[in-house]
Amino acid sequence: MKLKKYLTLTRAGIIEALQFRLSFVVMVIGNLLYLIVVYFLWKAIYASAGTDIVNGMTFTDTLIYLVLATALFNFMEMYTVWEIGRNIQSGKIVLDLLKPMEYRKYLFWSYSGSFVTQFFLTFLPTFIAVAAVTHGAIPLGINLLYFVISVVFAVSINYSIDFIVGTICLYTESIWGINIMKQVIVLLLSGATIPLAFFPETMKTVLHWLPFQSIYHAPLSILLNANPQPEKMLVTLGTQAMWCIGMMILSKLFWKASLRQITVNGG
Amino acid sequence: MKRKGFGFYLRIYCKILAQDLKSKMSYRADFIISTIGMIFTNISGFVSFWILFRNFPSINGWSYYEMLFLYGFSLISLTPVQCLFDNNWSLRQYVYSGDFIKYCFRPINLFFYYQSEVFDIKGLGQLAFGIGTLIFAWVKIGLAFTPLMLLKMIVFLLTASLIMIALQNAAAASCFWIQNSFYVLDLAYRFRDYAKYPITIFTPVFRFIFTFVMPIAFIAYYPSLVVLRPDAVPMLSWLSPLIGIAFFYVSYKIWMYGAMKYSGTGS
Amino acid sequence: MSAIIEIKNVTKEFKVLKRREGLKGSLKDLFSRNYKIVRAVDNISMQIAQGEIVGYLGPNGAGKSTTIKMMTGVLEPTSGEILVGGNVPYKNRTRNAQEIGVVFGQRSQLWWALPLIESFRLLKDIYQIPDADYEEMLKLYQSLVDIEPLLHKPVRQMSLGQRTLSDILAAFLHNPKIVFLDEPTIGLDVSMKAKIRTLIHALNKEKKTTVILTTHDMGDVDALCQRIVIIDKGKMLYDNDIAHLKRFFGSYRTLKIRVDGDLKQEAENIQKELPDNSVSADDEWISVLVDEEKASVMDVLGCLQKKYKIRDMQLEEISSEEVIKKIYEEGVQ
Numbered sequence: 001m002k003l004k005k006y007l008t009l010t011r012a013g014i015i016e017a018l019q020f021r022l023s024f025v026v027m028v029i030g031n032l033l034y035l036i037v038v039y040f041l042w043k044a045i046y047a048s049a050g051t052d053i054v055n056g057m058t059f060t061d062t063l064i065y066l067v068l069a070t071a072l073f074n075f076m077e078m079y080t081v082w083e084i085g086r087n088i089q090s091g092k093i094v095l096d097l098l099k100p101m102e103y104r105k106y107l108f109w110s111y112s113g114s115f116v117t118q119f120f121l122t123f124l125p126t127f128i129a130v131a132a133v134t135h136g137a138i139p140l141g142i143n144l145l146y147f148v149i150s151v152v153f154a155v156s157i158n159y160s161i162d163f164i165v166g167t168i169c170l171y172t173e174s175i176w177g178i179n180i181m182k183q184v185i186v187l188l189l190s191g192a193t194i195p196l197a198f199f200p201e202t203m204k205t206v207l208h209w210l211p212f213q214s215i216y217h218a219p220l221s222i223l224l225n226a227n228p229q230p231e232k233m234l235v236t237l238g239t240q241a242m243w244c245i246g247m248m249i250l251s252k253l254f255w256k257a258s259l260r261q262i263t264v265n266g267g
Numbered sequence: 268m269k270r271k272g273f274g275f276y277l278r279i280y281c282k283i284l285a286q287d288l289k290s291k292m293s294y295r296a297d298f299i300i301s302t303i304g305m306i307f308t309n310i311s312g313f314v315s316f317w318i319l320f321r322n323f324p325s326i327n328g329w330s331y332y333e334m335l336f337l338y339g340f341s342l343i344s345l346t347p348v349q350c351l352f353d354n355n356w357s358l359r360q361y362v363y364s365g366d367f368i369k370y371c372f373r374p375i376n377l378f379f380y381y382q383s384e385v386f387d388i389k390g391l392g393q394l395a396f397g398i399g400t401l402i403f404a405w406v407k408i409g410l411a412f413t414p415l416m417l418l419k420m421i422v423f424l425l426t427a428s429l430i431m432i433a434l435q436n437a438a439a440a441s442c443f444w445i446q447n448s449f450y451v452l453d454l455a456y457r458f459r460d461y462a463k464y465p466i467t468i469f470t471p472v473f474r475f476i477f478t479f480v481m482p483i484a485f486i487a488y489y490p491s492l493v494v495l496r497p498d499a500v501p502m503l504s505w506l507s508p509l510i511g512i513a514f515f516y517v518s519y520k521i522w523m524y525g526a527m528k529y530s531g532t533g534s
Numbered sequence: 535m536s537a538i539i540e541i542k543n544v545t546k547e548f549k550v551l552k553r554r555e556g557l558k559g560s561l562k563d564l565f566s567r568n569y570k571i572v573r574a575v576d577n578i579s580m581q582i583a584q585g586e587i588v589g590y591l592g593p594n595g596a597g598k599s600t601t602i603k604m605m606t607g608v609l610e611p612t613s614g615e616i617l618v619g620g621n622v623p624y625k626n627r628t629r630n631a632q633e634i635g636v637v638f639g640q641r642s643q644l645w646w647a648l649p650l651i652e653s654f655r656l657l658k659d660i661y662q663i664p665d666a667d668y669e670e671m672l673k674l675y676q677s678l679v680d681i682e683p684l685l686h687k688p689v690r691q692m693s694l695g696q697r698t699l700s701d702i703l704a705a706f707l708h709n710p711k712i713v714f715l716d717e718p719t720i721g722l723d724v725s726m727k728a729k730i731r732t733l734i735h736a737l738n739k740e741k742k743t744t745v746i747l748t749t750h751d752m753g754d755v756d757a758l759c760q761r762i763v764i765i766d767k768g769k770m771l772y773d774n775d776i777a778h779l780k781r782f783f784g785s786y787r788t789l790k791i792r793v794d795g796d797l798k799q800e801a802e803n804i805q806k807e808l809p810d811n812s813v814s815a816d817d818e819w820i821s822v823l824v825d826e827e828k829a830s831v832m833d834v835l836g837c838l839q840k841k842y843k844i845r846d847m848q849l850e851e852i853s854s855e856e857v858i859k860k861i862y863e864e865g866v867q
Contacts, residue, residue: 278659279656279659279660282655282656282659283645283656286645286648286652286656287647290647290648290688291647293647365641366641368603368608368638368641369638369641369642369643371606371607371608371627372606372608372631372634372635372636372638372643373628373631373660374628374629374631374632374660374661375628375660376628377627384645527624527627
């Protein structure tokens with residue numbers, strides 16, 4: 001029963017998350033507020049544009065895209081960099097390394113409990129609300145299945161990037177600086193704050209070759225695509241899979257190499 | 268015991284600040300990385316802004332440069348909260364671990380003593396960005412530059428700062444009542460992102476909410492109108508300094524009440 | 535002598551959330567919550583005179599820290615009256631703070647990144663200590679401990695012992711009337727403990743500072759306190775000098791013997807044979823606590839000699855450690 005030890009961590013995480021009932025209320029208010037601002041801002045932008053379709057996206061498309069990007073962000077943000085950084089500074093990392101589990105996995109599964117609660121308490125309600133409000137602007141078909149697969153890849157890529165950045169904390173004490181840089185870069189370049197369709201052509205070409213677009217742009221564009229052509233899906237998911245494996249290997253190797261840093265320097 | 272007036276507190280603050288800066292210099296790497304992180308945040312903000320509005324000459328009657336003016340204004344008005352009140356972010360950890368108690372035994376104002384402990388130099392980088400943006404927008408719009416305008420600008424920037432400080436104080440103080448107050452603080456922090464849009468993009472209901480319930484519009488919009496649109500300044504803009512002071516006072520009372528109510532966890 | 539601290543019928547209650555267990559319980563807690571009232575301090579009264587060193591003792595969770603928090607003005611009592619140097623602490627927290635010094639457990643109150651001397655200078659300004667008094671205090675410190683090497687070291691680089699020492703010096707710096715020390719020697723090695731006890735003793739003598747000391751280490755009590763106050767579960771169990779307490783258990787003696795074999799194992803066997811006596815073992819001795827009103831030491835010894843070959847023995851008066859242990863376990867009859 002190898003899975004069981006991981007699921008125990010998931011369960012503990014759910015119990016821990018449920019202790020904080022007010023934080024849910026606040027989170028819901030926060031998201032609502034964000035939605036309102038986004039809604040009116042883009043409404044004003046589309047009104048000023050004079051056309052219904054800007055850069056190939058309708059107002060509804062953009063709205064769905066941005067709202068779900070936020071929901072995905074809330075769902076995927078695990079504060080990994082903070083966690084690793086703090087554990088390194090406090091020396092707790094040494095205890096975690098003693099656990100009979102790879103640190104990379106231990107951290108992930110410790111957080112998986114919040115995945116579950118976040119999914120049911122924020123992502124799913126948001127998704128249903130958006131689907132209802134936009135009167136079926138989200139196509140409900142085979143694309144949902146592709147979307148789920150794509151999100152799994154996205155979570156994994158996002159975690160690997162976080163873990164790589166967290167590992168950097170072994171070399172420097174500046175957790176805040178490192179974390180903020182990562183967050184800013186990932187959110188902007190993945191198309192989480194503004195859909196990639198609005199970016200200038202040259203930037204789009206560059207971003208196409210970076211892993212970030214696989215985190216938000218890929219799953220969301222799959223979801224909004226009513227008639228997914230299998231070849232196109234295969235390309236998108238294939239790219240994601242490639243990045244997923246690549247980043248995972250990279251993060252593992254980087255961690256392994258950096259761990260020598262701890263054992264040599266004594267933490 | 269001598270009376271402890273403004274002079275006393277100013278002297279103490281300057282001494283703590285001088286010591287704090289001296290000791291920060293010993294963490295040079297952290298300082299540099301954090302500064303770079305701050306610059307990244309600001310650059311990414313500009314890039315988003317540029318991507319979003321480069322396609323549209325005006326939005327809801329606001330020209331590109333007027334929007335930029337608002338943006339610069341909000342950056343400057345956020346500097347004091349970033350520089351002087353950054354210890355609010357650590358408050359919940361001090362309360363949670365019980366270490367907050369150590370602040371309660373000094374014969375000086377508790378709020379002052381707590382906030383004086385941290386001065387965040389990174390905020391100064393943001394100030395530089397903000398001033399640069401504001402001057403650029405000022406010139407491009409072709410606003411007049413007179414000593415009176417400058418005075419107005421300073422007064423209303425301070426007003427806007429007070430509001431943001433008040434929001435953050437109140438949000439931080441929530442940790443005295445609820446356990447996981449990070450989300451509350453994070454919500455208040457996100458207000459800064461919404462502050463840079465003109466409130467006219469919203470429908471009347473939400474204008475009311477963002478003015479009186481969650482006073483985001485006071486962080487940049489109302490105060491900046493005094494300079495930006497001097498011909499049609501609403502009453503609320505002129506009132507904003509008073510509102511700012513009132514808000515700050517209330518938030519200070521909430522903070523102190525929470526701290527007094529606080530009983531410390533464990534032994 | 536007039537009392538510097540007066541506590542009259544003080545009670546403090548807390549509202550505590552009762553959490554349910556397991557996943558289901560957590561889900562239920564999300565919607566409905568149960569609270570219960572816990573009485574941390576229950577109707578306590580005492581008076582403490584200027585210049586006394588009082589040991590404030592009790593098992594973990596007895597209510598010691600709560601009492602100290604009330605005396606320092608951090609907590610407001612639910613009922614009852616507290617006067618510290620004529621102030622009501624929670625009403626005049628800052629004025630009270632000027633008159634007291636606090637060292638709270640292992641939580642350093644000094645500026646983490648600053649060298650000790652800079653912390654002292656800041657405290658001088660905060661407490662508005664006159665230059666002459668400040669210089670005099672530093673001289674006194676220099677005569678008592680070797681502080682030169684500490685002064686220029688940032689607090690975060692200090693060892694726990696150095697940090698505690700620094701915190702104690704900082705607490706006495708403004709020459710307060712009262713100093714509260716909450717477990718000052720916790721986690722320290724023997725020589726550091728001795729150093730800190732000597733320091734506290736000297737400062738108390740020199741400055742007539744009242745010291746309230748909570749500790750679990752009877753060594754602290756024996757070295758410093760004439761008077762002890764014991765509380766448990768919020769209730770006061772004892773308030774008098776320590777000699778009196780030992781007299782209270784005057785009929786008790788500790789019989790120490792050494793036998794062959796594993797001492798811990800043998801102690802357990804002996805305990806079974808002598809169910810009325812408390813038996814314990816350390817590396818060298820098996821200790822048997824004997825109440826001579828019930829059975830004399832000779833009777834017990836005779837009984838043991840029948841079964842064990844006793845290699846060596848000692849007879850001792852009851853130690854403070856054992857007295858306190860007995861009070862925690864059984865209370866004062």
